Amino acid sequence: MKNRRGDSETRGHGDKPSPRVAVSNRTRVATITLLTDFGTADYFVAAVKGVILTANPHARIVDITHDIPPQDIEAGAFTLLAASSSFPAGTIHVAVVDPGVGSARRAILVKTREGYFVGPDNGIFSYVCERSEHEGATPELYHLDNEKYFRQPVSQTFHGRDVFAPVAAALSMGVEPQRLGTEISEIVRLGPLRTTTSRDGRLMARIIHIDRFGNCVTNITQNDLTAKMIAGGATLAVKGKTVKSFRKYFGEQSRGNEKLFGIWGSAGFLEIAAANASAAKLLKVHRGDAVIVTVKSFDRN
Amino acid sequence: MKNRRGDSETRGHGDKPSPRVAVSNRTRVATITLLTDFGTADYFVAAVKGVILTANPHARIVDITHDIPPQDIEAGAFTLLAASSSFPAGTIHVAVVDPGVGSARRAILVKTREGYFVGPDNGIFSYVCERSEHEGATPELYHLDNEKYFRQPVSQTFHGRDVFAPVAAALSMGVEPQRLGTEISEIVRLGPLRTTTSRDGRLMARIIHIDRFGNCVTNITQNDLTAKMIAGGATLAVKGKTVKSFRKYFGEQSRGNEKLFGIWGSAGFLEIAAANASAAKLLKVHRGDAVIVTVKSFDRN
Amino acid sequence: MKNRRGDSETRGHGDKPSPRVAVSNRTRVATITLLTDFGTADYFVAAVKGVILTANPHARIVDITHDIPPQDIEAGAFTLLAASSSFPAGTIHVAVVDPGVGSARRAILVKTREGYFVGPDNGIFSYVCERSEHEGATPELYHLDNEKYFRQPVSQTFHGRDVFAPVAAALSMGVEPQRLGTEISEIVRLGPLRTTTSRDGRLMARIIHIDRFGNCVTNITQNDLTAKMIAGGATLAVKGKTVKSFRKYFGEQSRGNEKLFGIWGSAGFLEIAAANASAAKLLKVHRGDAVIVTVKSFDRN
Numbered sequence: 024m025k026n027r028r029g030d031s032e033t034r035g036h037g038d039k040p041s042p043r044v045a046v047s048n049r050t051r052v053a054t055i056t057l058l059t060d061f062g063t064a065d066y067f068v069a070a071v072k073g074v075i076l077t078a079n080p081h082a083r084i085v086d087i088t089h090d091i092p093p094q095d096i097e098a099g100a101f102t103l104l105a106a107s108s109s110f111p112a113g114t115i116h117v118a119v120v121d122p123g124v125g126s127a128r129r130a131i132l133v134k135t136r137e138g139y140f141v142g143p144d145n146g147i148f149s150y151v152c153e154r155s156e157h158e159g160a161t162p163e164l165y166h167l168d169n170e171k172y173f174r175q176p177v178s179q180t181f182h183g184r185d186v187f188a189p190v191a192a193a194l195s196m197g198v199e200p201q202r203l204g205t206e207i208s209e210i211v212r213l214g215p216l217r218t219t220t221s222r223d224g225r226l227m228a229r230i231i232h233i234d235r236f237g238n239c240v241t242n243i244t245q246n247d248l249t250a251k252m253i254a255g256g257a258t259l260a261v262k263g264k265t266v267k268s269f270r271k272y273f274g275e276q277s278r279g280n281e282k283l284f285g286i287w288g289s290a291g292f293l294e295i296a297a298a299n300a301s302a303a304k305l306l307k308v309h310r311g312d313a314v315i316v317t318v319k320s321f322d323r324n
Numbered sequence: 325m326k327n328r329r330g331d332s333e334t335r336g337h338g339d340k341p342s343p344r345v346a347v348s349n350r351t352r353v354a355t356i357t358l359l360t361d362f363g364t365a366d367y368f369v370a371a372v373k374g375v376i377l378t379a380n381p382h383a384r385i386v387d388i389t390h391d392i393p394p395q396d397i398e399a400g401a402f403t404l405l406a407a408s409s410s411f412p413a414g415t416i417h418v419a420v421v422d423p424g425v426g427s428a429r430r431a432i433l434v435k436t437r438e439g440y441f442v443g444p445d446n447g448i449f450s451y452v453c454e455r456s457e458h459e460g461a462t463p464e465l466y467h468l469d470n471e472k473y474f475r476q477p478v479s480q481t482f483h484g485r486d487v488f489a490p491v492a493a494a495l496s497m498g499v500e501p502q503r504l505g506t507e508i509s510e511i512v513r514l515g516p517l518r519t520t521t522s523r524d525g526r527l528m529a530r531i532i533h534i535d536r537f538g539n540c541v542t543n544i545t546q547n548d549l550t551a552k553m554i555a556g557g558a559t560l561a562v563k564g565k566t567v568k569s570f571r572k573y574f575g576e577q578s579r580g581n582e583k584l585f586g587i588w589g590s591a592g593f594l595e596i597a598a599a600n601a602s603a604a605k606l607l608k609v610h611r612g613d614a615v616i617v618t619v620k621s622f623d624r625n
Numbered sequence: 626m627k628n629r630r631g632d633s634e635t636r637g638h639g640d641k642p643s644p645r646v647a648v649s650n651r652t653r654v655a656t657i658t659l660l661t662d663f664g665t666a667d668y669f670v671a672a673v674k675g676v677i678l679t680a681n682p683h684a685r686i687v688d689i690t691h692d693i694p695p696q697d698i699e700a701g702a703f704t705l706l707a708a709s710s711s712f713p714a715g716t717i718h719v720a721v722v723d724p725g726v727g728s729a730r731r732a733i734l735v736k737t738r739e740g741y742f743v744g745p746d747n748g749i750f751s752y753v754c755e756r757s758e759h760e761g762a763t764p765e766l767y768h769l770d771n772e773k774y775f776r777q778p779v780s781q782t783f784h785g786r787d788v789f790a791p792v793a794a795a796l797s798m799g800v801e802p803q804r805l806g807t808e809i810s811e812i813v814r815l816g817p818l819r820t821t822t823s824r825d826g827r828l829m830a831r832i833i834h835i836d837r838f839g840n841c842v843t844n845i846t847q848n849d850l851t852a853k854m855i856a857g858g859a860t861l862a863v864k865g866k867t868v869k870s871f872r873k874y875f876g877e878q879s880r881g882n883e884k885l886f887g888i889w890g891s892a893g894f895l896e897i898a899a900a901n902a903s904a905a906k907l908l909k910v911h912r913g914d915a916v917i918v919t920v921k922s923f924d925r926n
Binding site: 288 | 664665666667668669670671672673674675676678679682683686695724725726727728780781782783786787
């Protein structure tokens with residue numbers, strides 16, 4: 024968590040980034056990021072960008088990724104969490120992993136200190152909300168029900184183009200969230216990202232993401248597992264195997280030169296990695312699999 | 325067709341977008357889109373962008389896709405059709421699927437109400453021309469034969485970088501089409517996109533595209549097949565199977581809960597889709613395969 | 626080489642592009658390119674972009690590619706060479722293929738007439754340095770050791786985000802290289818790109834890259850192998866086969882209509898290609914394999 028808090032502190036600009044975006048419309052570039060499961064072979068991503076640029080020719084559009092596995096909301100939620108903390112405060116993040124498109128699921132807007140998050144109400148913003156709450160700031164939530172800001176006619180299969188893109192463009196032009204929708208108090212949430220502690224004092228964690236290199240990202244933060252605990256002989260149990268080795272960087276030589284090792288990843292979480300191999304394949308793990316941390320002492324300092 | 329006409333109306337800015345681009349050169353951002361079969365692993369796409377930015381550092385470049393199957397002109401033509409209608413009028417679209425590069429095939433520029441289309445004369449602009457003509461506007465056609473606007477020396481294997489990119493950049497700076505080439509009256513065209521009607525009154529259609537999810541895009545529009553016809557019991561025959569079910573959105577529960585169903589896609593065409601599966605795989609269809617529509621009544625209202 | 630020299634001449638703006646970038650900060654757009662092996666499915670690329678835009682909201686970011694094979698420094702070096710020559714002088718190129726991240730390997734900046742190159746000191750800038758030297762300009766080399774310009778805290782697994790991105794952003798804001806690091810005289814270099822000549826007068830070359838189409842890029846330039854030598858009956862020996870045919874463009878009909886042929890590629894090097902097939906598969910060649918050129922006469926004119 025230290026890493027993420029550090030990020031937040033360098034990022035901190037108080038609670039209200041929106042007026043700054045609105046005021047500086049002419050001199051400042053509004054950034055809109057896109058995260059989808061559309062792939063890049065079809066016309067879908069371009070259609071979203073075209074709609075944004077039609078409304079706001081000065082918007083800067085940045086792709087986070089379009090290769091979220093189809094309909095995998097949890098993967099989208101994690102990738103958004105990991106990417107969004109590097110963007111300027113006030114950035115508008117559009118996330119469209121949307122199996123329920125056309126159904127009664129709501130279109131929503133979430134406003135945190137980080138910025139604005141626009142997409143379907145299906146849990147994809149769970150982790151950015153959880154981080155915001157952990158930092159002491161309750162997100163503002165809006166149901167995007169003002170159809171005046173939609174592209175007409177609204178296709179029932181492509182809200183990315185017809186709902187989320189034009190709303191994001193309106194935000195980037197300085198339209199206030201209150202005009203785009205109705206404030207609400209709850210949105211759909213995935214299970215929490217945080218670890219729990221068992222009665223016998225072991226840290227109960229899990230794999231929350233597996234990246235392209237096969238590194239297994241856990242939900243363990245430096246708040247859960249301090250440098251002292253690691254130095255004192257912490258171990259990770261996962262899929263019947265025990266990881267006892269920790270490295271500071273991938274190429275480091277570790278004691279006993281074990282194939283599997285723990286390493287602090289760049290998203291602020293402990294990862295289980297393997298030397299020049301896929302840890303996920305070696306361990307045969309999948310997202311959601313349990314990781315149990317045993318430490319000799321919970322003394323933190 | 326209603327969808328596409330709707331697009332055109334929201335987009336409509338009269339017949340002459342080019343002076344607007346030229347006049348507003350300093351204050352307005354010129355958008356150049358790229359559609360190619362270059363893939364994204366090599367240096368090809370970046371070289372095209374570098375040449376554009378060398379000539380016009382203020383151009384905004386948007387990727388449509390670089391994953392058109394190699395040399396698949398028809399796939400390029402469809403994707404360009406589906407993407408371009410979301411962009412602002414006056415956008416410059418560069419499309420390079422170019423098996424004939426270096427041969428005698430011409431470099432061309434097509435100007436429609438939508439914008440400018442720059443690329444090889446091999447049929448890739450067929451569908452955007454057909455849409456323009458259907459909307460009552462004859463496209464302007466130019467043979468790009470003014471080598472003054474090319475990057476020298478012109479490689480015989482990479483006109484994307486040496487011909488199309490610098491011409492697009494010149495357009496984005498306000499250079500008139502007449503200076504870039506010679507007006508012509510014909511370009512290479514693919515077969516028409518429109519459906520036909522058989523003597524016994526059945527609508528003869530075909531699969532024009534299969535997307536990454538396996539949805540099969542037909543050339544059937546809402547002008548061909550109205551809501552009333554569907555409500556009256558229209559059916560689709562494709563590869564010996566009959567599709568009798570229609571959905572408004574992917575997650576909708578349909579009568580009888582049939583695996584295959586028709587659905588209006590976001591490009592304005594009827595698609596044949598499957599619940600959580602690839603319709604293309606289930607049907608074993610390929611692009612070009614026939615789809616025959618039988619309706620009980622052609623009464624439209 | 627003629628091609629590459631031609632590029633360099635159109636590009637030439639004297640030796641000192643940096644003041645121009647600094648002075649024109651408000652009116653001119655600074656371009657930053659990215660070349661990595663991160664892939665596009667994870668959050669890595671977006672994090673780099675977010676950091677750049679946080680520091681310089683006006684930077685223009687262009688992807689060269691993120692699909693360099695993981696840890697393949699030589700592929701990165703070639704792709705950077707081929708792409709960078711199309712960009713405006715003064716462009717900032719960030720290249721992150723970085724198996725040694727977190728270890729003692731240095732972060733470096735290379736300044737040539739082409740622009741700035743920021744990344745790890747592992748050979749990835751070898752070929753752009755070699756080209757610069759061949760054109761008579763010794764690159765300026767800097768060890769990026771001023772941590773003031775890094776993003777804090779610096780992750781030991783992601784210098785793309787925490788070191789190279791903020792340094793590139795600083796450069797784009799006009800910070801001089803001297804403030805970012807310490808001038809050095811040597812960097813890690815790969816083996817030279819140039820061909821050699823055997824005692825019996827044969828040109829000893831090699832495959833330096835294989836593109837997605839299976840075209841085999843050699844290190845042979847038009848300086849090594851002139852049009853007259855080709856017309857006089859030059860042949861290429863590779864993996865026990867002899868290539869005797871040359872084409873000007875891919876679709877050209879060549880004498881005898883041989884499947885394999887030589888062709889001048891768009892990066893300025895001779896490529897071995899195959900008609901509608903992968904030359905690399907037909908020849909079973911890999912990068913590094915020898916290509917021996919036999920010519921009847923080395924008379925150049």
